[in-house]
Amino acid sequence: MALFRMLASFASVVFFVSTVQATTAHAPRGKANTCVIEANGNGSDDAPAIRAAFSKCKRDGHIIFEDKKYYVNSPLNTTDLSNVDIDLHGYLLWSNDTSYWLKNSMPIGYQNQSTVWFLGGHNLHVNGFGMGTFDGNGQAWYDIVKGVSNYPDRPMGLTIQGAVDSSFVGLNFVQSQMWTMTIMHSDNVLMEDIYVNSTSHNGNPARNTDGADTMFSNNIVMRRWRVDNGDDAISLKANSTNIVVEDSIFMTGQGFALGSIGQYVGKFETIENVTVRNITTIGTKYAAYVKTWTGNQVDYPPNGGGGGLGFIRNVSIQDLKLKGVRDVAVNIGQCTSFSGAKGDCNSSLFHVGDIKFTNFTGDIAGKYIGSMQCSSAAGGCSGIEFGDIDLIKTATSTVVDDYKCSNVQGPIGFEC
Incomplete structure (x- = not known):
């Protein structure tokens, strides 16, 4: 388990933006009910024992996974918890029976995505102590889909559904089946000291292995994450508001993402009041990027769509250290x-604006600091600001100071 322990070198944080309430890490206290989950230890399904424990201790309970390997061979739906502490000392391994999961994963109600575990409730506190691990047996999925995006019924590893005033700390996620986790319909949640490693061991890419996605959620703090994966490190999607992402390291994948969004024709969605700070990106495609669907619907989600409405605004992305970024530092498309x-690219009515990129240092492979393709139908992008950018080109160590723009209105701190 020591391989997955959090690195003590992550910097501690001092300040929060005023719009986000800081949930603090929680120490277990005396509970009316305690449930210790026994592991079979022989490879047979431990999910029935897990479901029984969550049912018995769902109110004012203390649920304990021991320092053992648990085999999860069937879905878990453990929502509607109240005042529950969950201690995860062990290792949860999902079966590699992809045929079973394709038939039995549970839809999440967005993009035709599905999950193997719904977990949520009020005053829920999950502690992995730096050792508790979710292993999705993801290589079996990477080998089946062979890079196909949003393969039908391929499930994500965990869906935090309806969590309120809750925390998730000291957890490890390896070889996720698809997206590592989604935080949905949740409010005032801390996710701290999280390790994600979903990387392929052969030529089949670990595509769609986002470290985390948020949607329909408010007041989420994500602090001290280390993500090494094949896609977005963290992605904010529909109706993500008052989000802080800080003091983290993102490796290999796409970087931090706003979107995709605007996929559902006629639906109004937002991403608003976001602070991203003190992030190191190592070998990611971008440091940060924005992606919306076009204004023309082509086919249907999850792989098709378009024509959505809404806006992204009041976003600050600051204090980023870029190491070997594979393309431009910032992409807006x-x-x-x-x-x-x-x-x-000019058809979307979804508006992108009020985004500040400040204090970026390091090296990139691209020849532009930012590449921005904004939609003229939405009036272009507005309030885009760059400041204190000090980047060099990886191959030549020459200064990078150019921007590529389309329909950027009133650029602040840079010239197109």
């Missing part, structure tokens, strides 16, 4: 469309 289709 409104061109996402059905796989294989060429989207009209």
Whole structure:
């Protein structure tokens, strides 16, 4: 288990933005009910014992996974918890029976995505003590889908559903089946000291292995994450508001993402009041990027869509250290469309604005600091600001100071 312990070198944080309430880490206290989950230890399904413990101790309970390996061969739906502490000392291994999971994963109600575990409730506190681990047996999935995006019924590892005034700390996630986790319909949640490693061991890419996605959630703090994966490190999607992401390291994948969003025709969605700070990106494609669907619907979600409405605004991305970023530091694009289709980048009515990128240092492979393709139908992007940028080109060590722009209105601190 020591391999997955959090690195003590992560910097501690001092300040929060005023719009986000800081949930503090929680120490277990005396509970009316305590449930210690026994592991079979022989590879047979431990999910029935897990479900029984969560049912018995769902109110004012203390649920304990011992320092053992638990085999999870069937879905878990443990929501509607109240005032529950969950101690995860052990190792949860999902079966590699992909045929079973394709038939039995549970839909989450967005993008036709599904999950193997719904977990949520009020005043819920999950502690992995730096050793508790979720292993999705993801290589079996990477080998089946062979890079196909949003393979039907391929499940994510965990869906935090309806968590309120809750915390998740000291947890490790390895070889996630698809997205590592989604935080949905949740409010005032701390996710701290989280380790994610979903990387392929052969030529089949670990695509769609986002470290975390948020949607329909408010007041979420994500602190001291270390993510090494094949896609977005953290992605904020529909109706994500008052989010802080800080003091983290993102490796290999796409970097930090706002979106994709605007996929559902006529639906109004937002991403608002976001602070991202003190992040190190190592070998990611971008440091940060924005992606919206075009204004023309082509096919249907999860792989198709478009025509959504709404806005992204009041975002601050600051104090980033870039190491070997594979493309530009910042990309804004409104061109996402059905796989294989060429989207009209000027058709989206979804507005992107009020985003500040400040204090970026390091090296990138691209020749631009930022590449921005904004939609003219939405009036272009507005309030885009860059400041204190000190980047060099990886191959030549020459200064990078150019920007590529389309429909950026009133750029602040830079010239297109």
